[in-house]
Amino acid sequence: MTRWGMVIDTDRCTGCGACVVACAAENNIQTVGEEEAHNGRAMHWLRIERHYEGTFPDVKVRFTPVLCQHCAAAPCEPVCPVYATYRTPEGLNAMVYSRCIGTRYCANNCPYTVRVFNWHDGEWPEPLERQLNPDVSVRPAGVMEKCTFCVQRIQDAQDLAKDDDREIGDGDVQTACAQSCPARAIVFGDLGNPASEVVRLARSERSSQLLEDLGTHPSVFYLRGGE
Amino acid sequence: MAAPANTAKEAALLRPITGVRPGLILGSLVTGALAGLLFFSWGYQIKNDIGVAGINRPVFWGFYITNFVFWIGISHAGTLISAILRVTSAEWRRPVTRCAEAITVFALTIGGLFPLIHLGRPWLFWFMIPFPNSRGLWPNFRSPLVWDMMAIGTYLTGSVLYLLLPLLPDMAILRDRAMAETPASLKARLFSFMALGWRGTTQQWHSLEAGIKVMAVIIIPVAVSVHTIVSWDFSMTLAPMWHSTIFGPYFVVGAIYSGIGVLMVAMYLLRRGLGLQEYLNDKVFNNLGLLFVAFTVIWTYFTAAEHITVWYGHEPSEMAVFWERVSGDYALVFWGMILVNTVIPLAVLSFRWGRKPFATAVVGFGVLIGMWIERFLIVVGTLRLPRMEFTVGTYSPSWVELGILVGSFGMFAMLYFLFVQFAPIVSLWEVREGDHIAGSAAASPEPVTEEAVR
Amino acid sequence: MLEACRGQDQQFIVQLPRRPGVLQGESVWRPSVCRQCAAGCGIQVRVVDGNAKKIEGNPDHPVNRGGVCALGHSVLQELYNPDRILDPQRRVGERGEGRFEALSWEDALAQAVEAIAATPPDRIAFVGADRSGFTGALLQRFADAVGAPGTTFLEAPELEVERRAAQLALGLDDAPYFDVARSDYVVSIGAPLLDRWRSPVHYTRAVADMRRGRRGRRGKLVQAEARMSLTAANADEWLAVRPGTEGVLARAMAGVLVSEGRVDASGQAGYGRLFPEAPPSLEEAAEACDVPAEKIQRIARELAAAENRCVVAGGSAAAHSNGLFNVVAGLGLNLLLGNLGRSGGVFAPVGSDLEAGIVPTGATPVGAAQLAARLRAESGPPVELLFVADADPLHSLPGSWGIEQALAGVGTIVVLSSFRDDTTLHADLVLPLNTELERFNAVTPAASVGLPVLGLGRPVVDALGSGNHPADVLLALATALGDPVAGRFPWSSLENLVRERIEEDLDGLPGGAGADVSDYYSEALARGGIFGGGAPAQAPPGPTGTAPGAVAVRFEGGADEYPFLLLPFASLKIGDGRGANRPWLQELPDPMSTVMWDSWAELSPPDAERLGVRDGDRLRITSAAGAVEAQAVLDPTVRPGLIGMPRGQGHSEYGRYAQGRGTNPLDLVGRGFVDDTSAPAWAGTRVSVERLGPGDLARMGRSYSDEGAGETIPVGWAPHDTGAEEDG
Numbered sequence A: 001m002t003r004w005g006m007v008i009d010t011d012r013c014t015g016c017g018a019c020v021v022a023c024a025a026e027n028n029i030q031t032v033g034e035e036e037a038h039n040g041r042a043m044h045w046l047r048i049e050r051h052y053e054g055t056f057p058d059v060k061v062r063f064t065p066v067l068c069q070h071c072a073a074a075p076c077e078p079v080c081p082v083y084a085t086y087r088t089p090e091g092l093n094a095m096v097y098s099r100c101i102g103t104r105y106c107a108n109n110c111p112y113t114v115r116v117f118n119w120h121d122g123e124w125p126e127p128l129e130r131q132l133n134p135d136v137s138v139r140p141a142g143v144m145e146k147c148t149f150c151v152q153r154i155q156d157a158q159d160l161a162k163d164d165d166r167e168i169g170d171g172d173v174q175t176a177c178a179q180s181c182p183a184r185a186i187v188f189g190d191l192g193n194p195a196s197e198v199v200r201l202a203r204s205e206r207s208s209q210l211l212e213d214l215g216t217h218p219s220v221f222y223l224r225g226g227e
Numbered sequence B: 001m002a003a004p005a006n007t008a009k010e011a012a013l014l015r016p017i018t019g020v021r022p023g024l025i026l027g028s029l030v031t032g033a034l035a036g037l038l039f040f041s042w043g044y045q046i047k048n049d050i051g052v053a054g055i056n057r058p059v060f061w062g063f064y065i066t067n068f069v070f071w072i073g074i075s076h077a078g079t080l081i082s083a084i085l086r087v088t089s090a091e092w093r094r095p096v097t098r099c100a101e102a103i104t105v106f107a108l109t110i111g112g113l114f115p116l117i118h119l120g121r122p123w124l125f126w127f128m129i130p131f132p133n134s135r136g137l138w139p140n141f142r143s144p145l146v147w148d149m150m151a152i153g154t155y156l157t158g159s160v161l162y163l164l165l166p167l168l169p170d171m172a173i174l175r176d177r178a179m180a181e182t183p184a185s186l187k188a189r190l191f192s193f194m195a196l197g198w199r200g201t202t203q204q205w206h207s208l209e210a211g212i213k214v215m216a217v218i219i220i221p222v223a224v225s226v227h228t229i230v231s232w233d234f235s236m237t238l239a240p241m242w243h244s245t246i247f248g249p250y251f252v253v254g255a256i257y258s259g260i261g262v263l264m265v266a267m268y269l270l271r272r273g274l275g276l277q278e279y280l281n282d283k284v285f286n287n288l289g290l291l292f293v294a295f296t297v298i299w300t301y302f303t304a305a306e307h308i309t310v311w312y313g314h315e316p317s318e319m320a321v322f323w324e325r326v327s328g329d330y331a332l333v334f335w336g337m338i339l340v341n342t343v344i345p346l347a348v349l350s351f352r353w354g355r356k357p358f359a360t361a362v363v364g365f366g367v368l369i370g371m372w373i374e375r376f377l378i379v380v381g382t383l384r385l386p387r388m389e390f391t392v393g394t395y396s397p398s399w400v401e402l403g404i405l406v407g408s409f410g411m412f413a414m415l416y417f418l419f420v421q422f423a424p425i426v427s428l429w430e431v432r433e434g435d436h437i438a439g440s441a442a443a444s445p446e447p448v449t450e451e452a453v454r
Numbered sequence C: 001m002l003e004a005c006r007g008q009d010q011q012f013i014v015q016l017p018r019r020p021g022v023l024q025g026e027s028v029w030r031p032s033v034c035r036q037c038a039a040g041c042g043i044q045v046r047v048v049d050g051n052a053k054k055i056e057g058n059p060d061h062p063v064n065r066g067g068v069c070a071l072g073h074s075v076l077q078e079l080y081n082p083d084r085i086l087d088p089q090r091r092v093g094e095r096g097e098g099r100f101e102a103l104s105w106e107d108a109l110a111q112a113v114e115a116i117a118a119t120p121p122d123r124i125a126f127v128g129a130d131r132s133g134f135t136g137a138l139l140q141r142f143a144d145a146v147g148a149p150g151t152t153f154l155e156a157p158e159l160e161v162e163r164r165a166a167q168l169a170l171g172l173d174d175a176p177y178f179d180v181a182r183s184d185y186v187v188s189i190g191a192p193l194l195d196r197w198r199s200p201v202h203y204t205r206a207v208a209d210m211r212r213g214r215r216g217r218r219g220k221l222v223q224a225e226a227r228m229s230l231t232a233a234n235a236d237e238w239l240a241v242r243p244g245t246e247g248v249l250a251r252a253m254a255g256v257l258v259s260e261g262r263v264d265a266s267g268q269a270g271y272g273r274l275f276p277e278a279p280p281s282l283e284e285a286a287e288a289c290d291v292p293a294e295k296i297q298r299i300a301r302e303l304a305a306a307e308n309r310c311v312v313a314g315g316s317a318a319a320h321s322n323g324l325f326n327v328v329a330g331l332g333l334n335l336l337l338g339n340l341g342r343s344g345g346v347f348a349p350v351g352s353d354l355e356a357g358i359v360p361t362g363a364t365p366v367g368a369a370q371l372a373a374r375l376r377a378e379s380g381p382p383v384e385l386l387f388v389a390d391a392d393p394l395h396s397l398p399g400s401w402g403i404e405q406a407l408a409g410v411g412t413i414v415v416l417s418s419f420r421d422d423t424t425l426h427a428d429l430v431l432p433l434n435t436e437l438e439r440f441n442a443v444t445p446a447a448s449v450g451l452p453v454l455g456l457g458r459p460v461v462d463a464l465g466s467g468n469h470p471a472d473v474l475l476a477l478a479t480a481l482g483d484p485v486a487g488r489f490p491w492s493s494l495e496n497l498v499r500e501r502i503e504e505d506l507d508g509l510p511g512g513a514g515a516d517v518s519d520y521y522s523e524a525l526a527r528g529g530i531f532g533g534g535a536p537a538q539a540p541p542g543p544t545g546t547a548p549g550a551v552a553v554r555f556e557g558g559a560d561e562y563p564f565l566l567l568p569f570a571s572l573k574i575g576d577g578r579g580a581n582r583p584w585l586q587e588l589p590d591p592m593s594t595v596m597w598d599s600w601a602e603l604s605p606p607d608a609e610r611l612g613v614r615d616g617d618r619l620r621i622t623s624a625a626g627a628v629e630a631q632a633v634l635d636p637t638v639r640p641g642l643i644g645m646p647r648g649q650g651h652s653e654y655g656r657y658a659q660g661r662g663t664n665p666l667d668l669v670g671r672g673f674v675d676d677t678s679a680p681a682w683a684g685t686r687v688s689v690e691r692l693g694p695g696d697l698a699r700m701g702r703s704y705s706d707e708g709a710g711e712t713i714p715v716g717w718a719p720h721d722t723g724a725e726e727d728g
């Protein structure tokens, strides 16, 4: 059975932020402006966490890209009163925007703080809106959103495979963030396919998951940095 | 059953209803304007999106949910307290129950608004209501918010019934008076509608008593469940210092505690404003004061238990919230809460002089503030410090949230002002009954008549 | 809780995410080239119903191999920017007032021709962006044809130093290629490989592959740099040297290598010619650099012990008064270690060579400093006609150079630009440029990757206005000027020129020998360019001179009055400022400071405590050259006594997203130069700091004051319990 998953190699990632912009471009994420960003309302589906260790001059910095972990036991799902967020058969934690009434309960119960809320409608002054991706709906004010694992790209790849009358292969789906990454730090694929690259990497001894002890069973694995 | 009237004593109660009291009219207008502020601010928010509030990521809930828990807590003043007193047949309850029950209905109405106010798309709130439909869409019964909606709906229905049932004989008294004076007036028609054909027959008295008893027994578990479920909005999650088994009873206790607080303030104001010294006498305040101090101790115990267990467990993400309260950004607020919720109540209410009307009202007012702070600390204190430390946030409310907070108090006061002008804020027949029992233990029940009231 | 509550939720779900294909019309990917920085990555553009939707990297392009940086993505927001200049404009109000009127291209070209014809040729000044590639070549040819002095290119200011150093130490005309990906040990002397330096995407991939691209073999990156750049943050070891002592560190490492005999015999001779005098002692160097002697020694030994190794140099090390010495000392280590032309070492830059011959012999570019002197009428022929092509001198040159005041004295200013940037605001005539997505492009990466590369791309979307490629504007101008100028530009368009060159050189091009030229050309267009294959092979010839002597670094401004040293740095996301008008980039948190929509000043916590400054406070930063305001970011990586400030913001114009946002640290930089060059010593200005009050920086995530020092990752970093399989 297909279960989409991701491996992020923090020893490759430099924190450059290309993936963050790639995600915004692919997924029609609104920019909120300086004032709203100051108010904690920037809407990135993917953030690069920067952590300091130590003090000058023996100080180290670590970068961790954090996106929706597509938890197999997602705490955000049961609390949604209207089933606007749910788990798809392929292991995605999906959002039904038209169903969301904006309680923001799911966001409070996401231990990874990856959900973002449309506090206002987005603005795309002419002709910026010509860039919007037609495969992805633009979310109105009052609606929750978050990383979808680029579901439209998954479906595109599945359609292509179907057109060619073949099974979808490892590497056929690349999320926008993975595609963009200059360091090739992000690998996306099917955790249900034992031969896939993500499974191989997820089994590495460098592999771990965020807040593993909570039992959320994330679909994202991190390869630890350093020597 | 029905007891003879003490005309002189009751005059004070009936004056606001029968006559025109400019003070009350003015009060209704002023508080009505404040209630208008609530609806203006909310309307502004609906028009300009939920973003006009100060909430953000990670503080997705702020003043609105604080107010929600606060007002639902206040609502426990009435029904629960009055039911407990009724079930335990505490005689001194008689002058208290009505004004407590009114608090419940009004606080619930306001509290129930807040989940709507806080929605990103409030016009779609009905997606949460389960009803068969062609799309086969149902709400998610696993979500505490759906439980909330049902629990609050049940509680509101129950407490409205519980307010109206004991109101019947009094409405009949008012109806009869109004009919005698101005039979065609609006008031007369209103009272006769509200009296639901009460004639005071023995059969009716029996039914009423049975009804009140049954309601009193039912409403206690409903009230307990309501605040338990409200607490589960938090404790069912994984958020630091929310995921706690103690939250159910802790919230119920806090609710009753804040309920008594608001009752104290309301009773004091009614006593002063309407001259009800004879009903709401020192004995009533003394007894409620004892109940109050008992809840001070219980609340303090729960608060201590909550924090001590967290501290002992020393889970890092919980400790972040713990230190934020004890010595961090919210320390002043936290210790302020301890001052008004524990130190002052114990220092004042433990003594007989402290259980006098003014002192209890002041303590009650403090407890109201303290309990609001408690809910604020639970909601915002936790959300500011998520498990992913990198996403730490801050929160300050916008004018819209402040307007809605102030407006909610205005609306509460307005409803109270209106209620006092419409119904006796102390149950006439119950006090008569009490006086009767106290006066002549052997007297036989006597139907209430127009003569008796005059 | 969650497991217990897991139920049959699927039965309620009726709406799945919308299928692709439901809404869209024709969707195609078209190759093009990114021109947002000089790296020249290959891109693919998704076009749906004629609108560009998404940029992805071209996996076949040797520079970026599929990756794109944040700035590269934002070309879409340049294309569809609401503040673009779509048609020619001429000034109607006072100069700098910002009032323009539209005019036709014919009238605009006529006006430009008139200005050129009316101005004595030596009183014309041409300014461009990159020296490399067809545009730079055509601009130089144009300047030469009208008889003007040499063209000024506003490239990265330290590039001149890096080129000079490469000439001295390695005998190269241009900065070398560093084969980081195949290296086992890379020491970088100040070069911010992973930042917006020479080729960010390329070197990011190279560092990642060096570490994790080869099974069981992980290379190591050591960064010697005064400020913790993104590169230093990602290095395995950061040597936080005192600013200006990068060269001393490199020389001390040389001393270790020589004294311990860990050197390449033939290389040692060359190194001896480069540095005739003996290296400093380890202790002296340790003292000067503030890096423990044992550490210098250990790293020198590790470097020598590695099979493949490389020493990179440049960046802020090149921007001190002794910058040339620093970079030569760094590059020179490669001689000692025999890294020249060796796998994982240093290689000669390889271009496409197709531009050869366009630049007239004898035409030499003129440094920015000389241009500034001409503009200020201090030396050289004064400027009566300033012709700026796709550059913003006002924003990208230090404020102390007095460009803004000098512009008032220039008779006519013609600017080729897509936006009303700081310089364009002062223009008399604006000839609009289009974006790379609307035009034919032929791009030679400014930073070679050791292989021949020419990125090619046809227009991928219909043009939004009447703007054009700067090269095509030049060709049109030449035609309008008539002979003799027109005669020297016998090409109808840039594409015509490129196509002609390919035809001439076909046999010398990768895969070109014996090919049919039109097949070759259309295949190249479909692929996104002409790319050489294999590994870099051409070794640098070796030293050609003697390094400048080791002199102590000089800073501008007295240490008493100005106790801090300012280190400006190029922002990865908005580059030198070009990206400042893109909302995506403004809202992208800086990787280190996490600041959005603003610039900032990095301050060490001990300094902040001394000054009573708290995180986010507004500061006034003053140098002898000027004063700016910025908000403080307390950063535990900052060496006490330093202040870091990002470049790129502080535009006085440049559209709604950029205008008036943040500050430009170049307004503080003085007029000092790197010794023996005309490059500004932008890392050598002293400043003072004063607290103004609390600020309101937009930031993402924790700031320093929220946390104790030494915070760790909030992660269950417990190893995963599945089988331990080695990964690549």
Ligand SMILES: Nc1nc2c(c(=O)[nH]1)N[C@H]1C(S)=C(S)[C@@H](COP(=O)(O)OP(=O)(O)OC[C@H]3O[C@@H](n4cnc5c(=O)[nH]c(N)nc54)[C@H](O)[C@@H]3O)O[C@H]1N2
Pocket: A097, A098, A099, B127, B137, B138, C015, C022, C023
């Ligand atoms: N360009 C383009 N347009 C199309 C199509 C296309 O292929 N291309 N497809 C067309 C087709 S086939 C269809 S069916 C339509 C679909 O068009 P719509 O029916 O408009 O589809 P939705 O927006 O998915 O859902 C409608 C509304 O249902 C609400 N909703 C969600 N849950 C509930 C609930 O429990 N109760 C109620 N009452 N409402 C709820 C949502 O908030 C939303 O406002 O789109 C049509 N439009």
Ligand SMILES: Nc1nc2c(c(=O)[nH]1)N[C@H]1C(S)=C(S)[C@@H](COP(=O)(O)OP(=O)(O)OC[C@H]3O[C@@H](n4cnc5c(=O)[nH]c(N)nc54)[C@H](O)[C@@H]3O)O[C@H]1N2
Pocket: C015, C016, C017, C018, C019, C021, C022
């Ligand atoms: N994930 C997801 N699934 C959905 C929905 C959703 O919103 N999301 N919506 C549901 C709804 S409401 C509906 S109506 C269905 C629609 O489901 P489908 O009918 O599968 O919808 P489409 O993908 O719009 O169209 C099917 C194909 O018709 C092709 N086509 C277009 N024009 C013509 C034509 O003239 N002739 C022929 N032969 N083919 C043509 C299109 O290229 C496309 O490949 O999907 C349902 N399923």
Ligand code: SF4
Pocket: A067, A068, A069, A070, A071, A074, A075, A076, A077, A093, A109, A110, A111, A112, A113, A114, A115, A146, A216
């Ligand atoms: S990471 Fe958060 S939003 Fe994503 S599935 Fe898990 S709980 Fe839900």
Ligand code: SF4
Pocket: A079, A080, A081, A082, A083, A084, A085, A099, A100, A101, A102, A103, A104, A105, A106, A107, A143, A144
């Ligand atoms: S915000 Fe939307 S998705 Fe989240 S719990 Fe509320 S209704 Fe569900």
Ligand code: SF4
Pocket: A022, A023, A024, A026, A027, A045, A046, A067, A146, A147, A148, A149, A150, A175, A176, A177, A178
């Ligand atoms: S997988 Fe797609 S949606 Fe998720 S962060 Fe990456 S680009 Fe964004």
Ligand code: SF4
Pocket: A012, A013, A014, A015, A016, A017, A018, A019, A020, A048, A065, A180, A181, A182, A183, A184, A185, A186
């Ligand atoms: S694009 Fe790659 S290297 Fe850059 S921040 Fe994202 S994951 Fe890290």
Ligand code: SF4
Pocket: C034, C035, C036, C037, C038, C039, C040, C041, C064, C067, C068, C069, C070, C071, C072, C073, C199, C200, C201
């Ligand atoms: S590095 Fe430069 S050329 Fe490459 S994608 Fe980024 S901006 Fe474009």
Ligand SMILES: [Mo]
Pocket: none
């Ligand atoms: Mo449909």
